[in-house]
Amino acid sequence: EIVLTQSPGTLSLSPGERATLSCRASQSVGSSSLAWYQQKPGQAPRFLIYGSSSRATGIPDRFSGSGSGTDFTLTISRLEPEDSAVYYCQHYGSSPPTWTFGQGTRVEIK
Amino acid sequence: QVQLVQSGGEVKKPGASVKVSCKASGYTFTGYYIHWVRQAPGQGLEWMGWINPNSGATDYAQRFQGRVTMTRDTSMSTAYVELSRLRSDDTAVYFCARSRITNYYYFMDVWGKGTTITVSS
Numbered sequence: 001e002i003v004l005t006q007s008p009g010t011l012s013l014s015p016g017e018r019a020t021l022s023c024r025a026s027q028s029v030g031s032s033s034l035a036w037y038q039q040k041p042g043q044a045p046r047f048l049i050y051g052s053s054s055r056a057t058g059i060p061d062r063f064s065g066s067g068s069g070t071d072f073t074l075t076i077s078r079l080e081p082e083d084s085a086v087y088y089c090q091h092y093g094s095s096p097p098t099w100t101f102g103q104g105t106r107v108e109i110k
Numbered sequence: 111q112v113q114l115v116q117s118g119g120e121v122k123k124p125g126a127s128v129k130v131s132c133k134a135s136g137y138t139f140t141g142y143y144i145h146w147v148r149q150a151p152g153q154g155l156e157w158m159g160w161i162n163p164n165s166g167a168t169d170y171a172q173r174f175q176g177r178v179t180m181t182r183d184t185s186m187s188t189a190y191v192e193l194s195r196l197r198s199d200d201t202a203v204y205f206c207a208r209s210r211i212t213n214y215y216y217f218m219d220v221w222g223k224g225t226t227i228t229v230s231s
Binding site: 044102 | 219222
């Protein structure tokens with residue numbers, strides 16, 4: 001079973017700064033099966049990125065995804081106060097069908 | 111608009127069962143898988159399994175095998191998850207989410223607001 005490890009655990013940055021979040025898979029995975037979500041306290045997760053690098057409808061272009069193989073990155077280019085949240089990466093594996101989430105990275109805005 | 115509306119929170123005793131519903135609207139119910147994902151207090155997201163509303167076929171995460179049952183009622187565009195033999199560590203928010211029935215991109219694009227299940231004696 002593939003394990004997704006996210007780092008850092010917490011990122012504390014100021015508005016306007018760049019945030020770089022890492023998601024590392026325990027073995028190589030297909031980019032098409034890697035997605036990212038944002039979750040604010042008391043809310044359901046919000047879908048951000050699919051296929052490693054494609055933004056979901058309505059997601060601001062300051063959010064971008066990249067990576068392949070075992071290393072994937074979510075970048076928030078210019079942080080805004082509303083970006084304070086926990087971010088999760090997710091992978092789908094087909095044998096057996098399994099959806100796996102990373103443990104999350106908390107982004108705090110100073 | 112596309113939405114998933116979940117049933118209300120419940121308090122259950124250890125050993126009991128709970129059934130949570132997820133009503134879909136604004137799209138073709140049988141065109142998307144319904145997933146169940148839970149989140150214990152202060153913890154991350156945990157996938158429990160999915161159901162194909164078209165066929166009724168299911169896949170469950172290994173750790174829930176034997177304790178979880180996912181069903182659907184296509185006439186009501188509603189999916190259900192039932193968890194039996196509840197323990198205190200089943201206390202969590204239970205989310206339903208949809209993903210397109212596809213064999214390329216895999217993501218959950220619409221989520222319900224969540225149902226809080228508390229297991230306590």
